[in-house]
Amino acid sequence: xxxxxxxxxxxxxxxxxxxxxxxxxxxxxxxxxxxxxxxxxxxxxxxxxxxxxxxxxxxxxxxxxxxxxxxxxxxxxxxxxxxxxxxxxxxxxxxxxxxxxxxxxxxxxxxxxxxxxxxxxxxxxxxxxxxxxxxxxxxxxxxxxxxxxxxxxxxxxxxxxxxxxxxxxxxxxxxxxxxxxxxxxxxxxxxxxxxxxxxxxxxxxxxxxxxxxxxxxxxxxxxxxxxxxxxxxxxxxxxxxxxxxxxxxxxxxxxxxxxxxxxxxxxxxxxxxxxxxxxxxxxxxxxxxxxxxxxxxxxxxxxx
Numbered sequence: 001x002x003x004x005x006x007x008x009x010x011x012x013x014x015x016x017x018x019x020x021x022x023x024x025x026x027x028x029x030x031x032x033x034x035x036x037x038x039x040x041x042x043x044x045x046x047x048x049x050x051x052x053x054x055x056x057x058x059x060x061x062x063x064x065x066x067x068x069x070x071x072x073x074x075x076x077x078x079x080x081x082x083x084x085x086x087x088x089x090x091x092x093x094x095x096x097x098x099x100x101x102x103x104x105x106x107x108x109x110x111x112x113x114x115x116x117x118x119x120x121x122x123x124x125x126x127x128x129x130x131x132x133x134x135x136x137x138x139x140x141x142x143x144x145x146x147x148x149x150x151x152x153x154x155x156x157x158x159x160x161x162x163x164x165x166x167x168x169x170x171x172x173x174x175x176x177x178x179x180x181x182x183x184x185x186x187x188x189x190x191x192x193x194x195x196x197x198x199x200x201x202x203x204x205x206x207x208x209x210x211x212x213x214x215x216x217x218x219x220x221x222x223x224x225x226x227x228x229x230x231x232x233x234x235x236x237x238x239x240x241x242x243x244x245x246x247x248x249x250x251x252x253x254x255x256x257x258x259x260x261x262x263x264x265x266x267x268x269x270x271x272x273x274x275x276x277x278x279x280x281x282x283x284x285x286x287x288x289x290x291x292x293x294x295x296x297x298x299x300x301x302x303x304x
Contacts, residue, residue: 011253011300014044015138015148015230016244017200018074018081023238032082036073044072044248047085059115063091063122076199076242083136083244090135092123134236142253142301143294146268146287147226148245150210151203151234152196154266162192162256192251194259200234200241206269207231213275217283253300264290 021029021036035041047070064087072083095116099107107116127133140148198206207227214224234243251259271286 011142011249012048013140013144013148013248013250014244014246015140016072016083016246017136017234017237018072018076018083018242018244019136019238020076020079020081020240023241024082031069032071032084033080035069035071036080036082041073042070044246047087048249051087051091059112062095062111062115063119064088074197074242074244076240079240081242086135086137089133090137090139092119092126093135094139095119134233136237138233142250143298144245144247144250144264145226146264146290146294147223147230149196149265149268149290150227150272151206151230151243152198152245152265153202153206153269154263156196156198157263157265158193158195158197159260160193161260162251163190192256192259194247194251194262196245196265198243200237200239200243203243204231204234207234209276210268210272213272217275217278217280250297254297262293264293267293 021033024032047068051064066088068085068087070085070087072085074081074083095111098110099116102110207230211224211227211231214220214227247259267286267290271283271290274280274283274286
């Protein structure tokens with residue numbers, strides 16, 4: 001196994017939309033119908049490993065030359081639903097965000113200017129032919145954006161504890177959140193899973209209630225603007241889709257006790273309910289506790 005394929009690649013969370021086959025035009029619908037019948041399909045870590053492998057050559061390949069034909073597959077009420085990877089499109093969008101996060105000398109060291117110019121040119125040409133394109137997956141690094149929790153209820157939560165392989169050394173025992181030893185040992189065994197899944201209809205209802213409560217109680221701010229932007233994205237998809245929030249690689253950075261105890265969607269719902277009831281103090285307290293919990297996670301990005 002190559003180095004690129006054996007390395008765990010944390011630490012990102014994902015907001016995904018899975019659509020029924022009827023939402024896809026032909027011949028894509030037939031492709032996904034056949035794909036869903038495969039005995040095994042690759043997961044998120046495999047997608048990330050492939051992307052990492054593309055960064056190893058000189059010069060690097062930050063965006064795949066061809067779009068991926070892979071997808072995540074799930075079932076909603078017995079119906080197959082598909083979440084295409086669309087790795088190439090997401091790579092272009094990620095590079096646009098990257099440009100706003102680092103000064104140009106740092107970007108030049110990461111990706112030579114000639115590579116960035118070529119990638120931007122490729123994206124402009126592609127976008128002119130696909131003006132309505134949108135990703136089925138949103139990614140956040142070292143956090144779950146708080147606005148994502150507004151789409152879910154505590155009843156949507158699914159948690160599976162991790163498992164260490166038999167005989168594994170207890171490296172990293174007692175390490176705090178983000179301890180390198182704990183992350184490495186956990187990566188050898190079965191990682192924990194923490195995710196939320198709900199229907200598109202329910203996600204849209206919750207988002208609309210949250211927006212209404214915010215607008216009636218406080219001035220527009222980052223949370224309101226973020227919910228509006230997520231709502232516009234959701235409107236692009238089939239009404240019978242599945243919406244998933246996956247903690248993804250974050251599970252490798254956080255203790256299982258933290259994951260098992262996390263009730264972020266419930267805390268968000270508590271704050272929204274307090275706003276609707278006119279109890280600003282309780283709403284502020286609920287949101288403050290939620291924001292502080294996730295601030296400690298984001299701070300791990302800068303930990304030694």
